[in-house]
Amino acid sequence: MRQNHRPNTEKTTPSWSIDPNEPGLVLFVPPMEPLACQLVAAVFRSIGFDARVMEENAHTLSIGLQHTGGGECVPCPSTTGALIHAMQESGCPPEKAVFFMPSSCGPCRLGQYARLDRLIFERLGWSAIRILSPASENSYYGLSTSVRSRIWHALLIADILRKMSMRIRPYERNAGETDRVIDRWMTRFEQAFADTTRPPLSRLLAAAVEDVAVIPVSPTAKPLVAVVGEIYVRSDPFINNGLCRRIEELGGEAALAPISEWVFYTNHLRSMELAGEPGSLAGGMKRLRLYLERRLLLERWEHHYYRIAAAVLHDRHEPSMAEVMVEGARHVPREFAGEAILTLGRAALFVKRDGARAVVNASPMFCMPGTITTSIFPKLEQELNVPILCNFYDGSGDGNQSLVPVMHYLCQSSSTASVRR
Numbered sequence: 001m002r003q004n005h006r007p008n009t010e011k012t013t014p015s016w017s018i019d020p021n022e023p024g025l026v027l028f029v030p031p032m033e034p035l036a037c038q039l040v041a042a043v044f045r046s047i048g049f050d051a052r053v054m055e056e057n058a059h060t061l062s063i064g065l066q067h068t069g070g071g072e073c074v075p076c077p078s079t080t081g082a083l084i085h086a087m088q089e090s091g092c093p094p095e096k097a098v099f100f101m102p103s104s105c106g107p108c109r110l111g112q113y114a115r116l117d118r119l120i121f122e123r124l125g126w127s128a129i130r131i132l133s134p135a136s137e138n139s140y141y142g143l144s145t146s147v148r149s150r151i152w153h154a155l156l157i158a159d160i161l162r163k164m165s166m167r168i169r170p171y172e173r174n175a176g177e178t179d180r181v182i183d184r185w186m187t188r189f190e191q192a193f194a195d196t197t198r199p200p201l202s203r204l205l206a207a208a209v210e211d212v213a214v215i216p217v218s219p220t221a222k223p224l225v226a227v228v229g230e231i232y233v234r235s236d237p238f239i240n241n242g243l244c245r246r247i248e249e250l251g252g253e254a255a256l257a258p259i260s261e262w263v264f265y266t267n268h269l270r271s272m273e274l275a276g277e278p279g280s281l282a283g284g285m286k287r288l289r290l291y292l293e294r295r296l297l298l299e300r301w302e303h304h305y306y307r308i309a310a311a312v313l314h315d316r317h318e319p320s321m322a323e324v325m326v327e328g329a330r331h332v333p334r335e336f337a338g339e340a341i342l343t344l345g346r347a348a349l350f351v352k353r354d355g356a357r358a359v360v361n362a363s364p365m366f367c368m369p370g371t372i373t374t375s376i377f378p379k380l381e382q383e384l385n386v387p388i389l390c391n392f393y394d395g396s397g398d399g400n401q402s403l404v405p406v407m408h409y410l411c412q413s414s415s416t417a418s419v420r421r
């Protein structure tokens, strides 16, 4: 089946191009993942925005639930509630507020969030709030190539800092040391990304890796547990009840699919879409642009930063998108746009390539790709011969109780362990 891969932008495509230096303008950034959101907000600050990562907790979620219908996947009420709370707390006038809300494509609801938010804001009398959903269809709202490139660097560095913390923390000899080191480097990177000059990111990352690599660790054997699924919920410790930390508390090492995966996937989708269009010079140029973007921006910098981080992450590199798609396409058609193919493909590679001894598929309640993958994972579980937990989260209760018996079993079995040396 052929899907429309383009984001739903007709209602959110602006007649405005953004001027970050407009006096009093505030850019509100959703708190999807603690490190990436801070660094992306810092990039926005470097071009003049007063960019703030919104607060997220049980109170902000309950605000979101009061303003939505109850059937939306939880990132929707969570981001909406965070924005309403931030508006109320900051006293920011609606005409000065910009809401950063990336959009999406395929059979998924993310493309509808901005539309629903628009209706909610109108009901609240806040129709002047601008929603920033940068995509090629709206010329990225005037955000320059250099800003988009810096956002890519911010996402990669956040992925690497998070991965380093998860690679070392389970084995640290002095409790809390890894978090302290990573926090210190986050402050440095935030300052660097907020700087208007070109920051020495490679040098900073090399120094951060050096600091992390010397954290004293015990060569304890621990099972590696992969976390895949819907990008917002798998990345957001508030919504997923601290899933990765819970795996660590229960005696494992967690490996989380990174945020950069989605960027590679959208590049891949767009290339697939163009490949299906009749040949023309303009189409050829678009394909060439996407190819160059992948090779010269996305892959080039990913490989560069992972090389710098090799002292800690030599065995935690990401597979290419082509490898993920090959694995995922064994279960759903490549043309079926959305996260299902990524979740299935990356889960298989975590087990076959990285040695994961269990997989957690984290999805929001009512998530469409999450429901599809949950129906397919029992078959994959048999093929891979590892436990696969499909956990749905709605921001209430302890969605991670199902980990307890699985982790107990894995920790008892000496053949299922990863060691940090």
Ligand code: SF4
Residues within 6 Å of the ligand: 073, 074, 075, 108, 109, 110, 111, 230, 232, 339, 364, 366, 367, 368, 369, 370
């Ligand atoms: S992937 Fe799932 S949670 Fe995310 S927007 Fe789509 S349906 Fe909602």
